[in-house]
Amino acid sequence: MNFEFINKATGGLFRMVVESDALKGAGILSPEKSTINTFVINRTPDAQQVRIDEMAYTMPGYSLLPLVANQHFEFERPQQMIAWQFNREFYCIVDHDAEVGCVGFLFYGIHHPLFILLGEEDLRNISIIEQLCIADMQQRDRMQGEMLRTLLKRLIINSTRMAKIQTNSNELLTDEKLDIIRQFNLLLEMHFKEAHEVSYYAAVLNKSPKTLTNLFHLAGYPAPSSLIHKRIILEAKRYLFYTNKSGKEIGYELGFESPAHFSRFFKLKTGNNLSEFRKTMLLIDSGTNPD
Structure with a gap:
């Protein structure tokens, strides 16, 4: 199931992919003119294989994986995943780095791939974002885009905080x-x-x-x-x-x-x-x- 918001005036795209075989990334072969970043959530306890640029990795159960536009990726069982995708016209993580602090860390960072493990509270927070996104995808008014951007920022900030803790970045560096x-x-x-x-x-x-x-x-x-x-x-x-x-x-x-x-x-x-x-x-x- 796919939910999609498109701002025709700006070209902004925000997409939510829920338990769909369509979840994959074409990387440099993508026909998309704009860069699209992706958050993928494995909400099951089962690990599964993901191929990123033809390298096989094991994505743990209950985990989150950030992916960037130029990465080619395919999941073993995409129908078990939920993903959020957005382009720079919808929300530019570079221009708004002061808000979310994820560029060069979650996206385009050293840790690759960066599997972020999710605890019970993390899963509950993601579930709340999911339900709010689904509800707002049904709203067709001038506030819709801003509400969806707010939910995306919440997802990015929460993910960045978890990643900093799990990579010991907070302890090693100011x-x-x-x-x-x-x-x-x-x-x-x-x-x-x-x-x-x-x-x-x-x-x-x-x-x-x-x-x-x-x-x-x-x-x-x-x-x-x-x-x-x-x-x-x-x-x-x-x-x-x-x-x-x-x-x-x-x-x-x-x-x-x-x-x-x-x-x-x-x-x-x-x-x-x-x-x-x-x-x-x-x-x-x-x-x-x-x-």
């Missing part, structure tokens, strides 16, 4: 230091194709590369340079699996001036050359053992 890490994560998502050096991000954040690296070490996170490389490789893998772009085209798309440099970089970080990786992924997708 809000100011966590904000620097979140800002880095957002900058990385925006500029990883053209900015491959830590010095670029450090300069934007008005920090030295060493200070930035030390902050990530203090938080127990990988070094910024490692995160930059990981993000580039993730995007390269998406192109290799979901498009017919050549290695040369992908390299240029990701900011490498030399195809040979990109090929060496990919081989160094993955252990496979570009053609080997694409062949292996196609075999896995067809159900064939690559060995």
Whole structure:
């Protein structure tokens, strides 16, 4: 069952997907022109598999998973899930970060995938939001959009609070230091194709590369340079699996001036050359053992 609110004037979209096989994400293949972020709730005690960008993960029972627009995802039993989806025209988490504080943490964060475990009180709160959303989806007046945005903000804020506790972020870092890490994560998502050096991000954040690296070490996170490389490789893998772009085209798309440099970089970080990786992924997708 799907409930949907669309603001024709702004293009704002807010969707609630309840126990539907239609729950999936097309990632970079999506025909949607706007970015759509997703919250998925497993309300059952049973764990199930979710494939995100062709990697299999186990989503625990009674848990929540934030997903971003460029992620391709499929659930083993989507009919057991409930999800909320929204685009930036409905609610921009970047422009309104001061309200919800989720950018670079829940969305575009270091923890991936971020499975947030839900207790009894959390499940009750989500159930309240669900019922209020269903009721407001039936209202067709000028206040409808604002009411639905209020419910979405409540969901985001509650999820951010739970995630901070479960990742020990509150204990390891002050809000100011966590904000620097979140800002880095957002900058990385925006500029990883053209900015491959830590010095670029450090300069934007008005920090030295060493200070930035030390902050990530203090938080127990990988070094910024490692995160930059990981993000580039993730995007390269998406192109290799979901498009017919050549290695040369992908390299240029990701900011490498030399195809040979990109090929060496990919081989160094993955252990496979570009053609080997694409062949292996196609075999896995067809159900064939690559060995």
